[in-house]
Amino acid sequence: MKQDHRKFLRFEAPLDARLRVHGERSPAPTPIHDVSKEGLRLTAKQVLPQGTEVKLEIILPGELVPLFAEARVRWCQPAREAWRREHDTGLEITRMDPFDRSRLLDFAYEKWLHTHIR
Numbered sequence: 001m002k003q004d005h006r007k008f009l010r011f012e013a014p015l016d017a018r019l020r021v022h023g024e025r026s027p028a029p030t031p032i033h034d035v036s037k038e039g040l041r042l043t044a045k046q047v048l049p050q051g052t053e054v055k056l057e058i059i060l061p062g063e064l065v066p067l068f069a070e071a072r073v074r075w076c077q078p079a080r081e082a083w084r085r086e087h088d089t090g091l092e093i094t095r096m097d098p099f100d101r102s103r104l105l106d107f108a109y110e111k112w113l114h115t116h117i118r
Helices: 096-114
Strands: 011-021 028-035 039-044 053-059 069-079 085-094
Touching: 011 039, 011 096, 028 096, 039 069, 053 096, 069 096, 085 096
Parallel strands: none
Antiparallel strands: 011 028, 011 053, 028 039, 039 085, 053 069, 069 085
16 A cells, blocks of 8 residues: 655645746646645646646636746656546645635635535
8 A cells, every 4th residue: 555645634626727847938727636735736748757846827716816836746647547648746836925825725625625514
């Protein structure tokens, strides 16, 4: 059984985002699947080697201005469904405005509450 090394609870929080790898000109749309206090998991179109620096624009539903973050790739592996030709990728958030981080975590927690507590 694979050991989980996470320090913080991860909340399922499907979100739209734009991902830009350091050195690339334009961001690519990418879905976020879950978030925690220090990181998130998303689907990338390409392999991102561990340690790669990226920038994110995270779109919260109903918000006009995205949340901005910088992150580092912790792991990247082929998606479970091989036909997708995409990669599940774990990112460690290295820089994010504290207010934006709070908004992201509040969204994820509210989504979790709505899903698990009725």
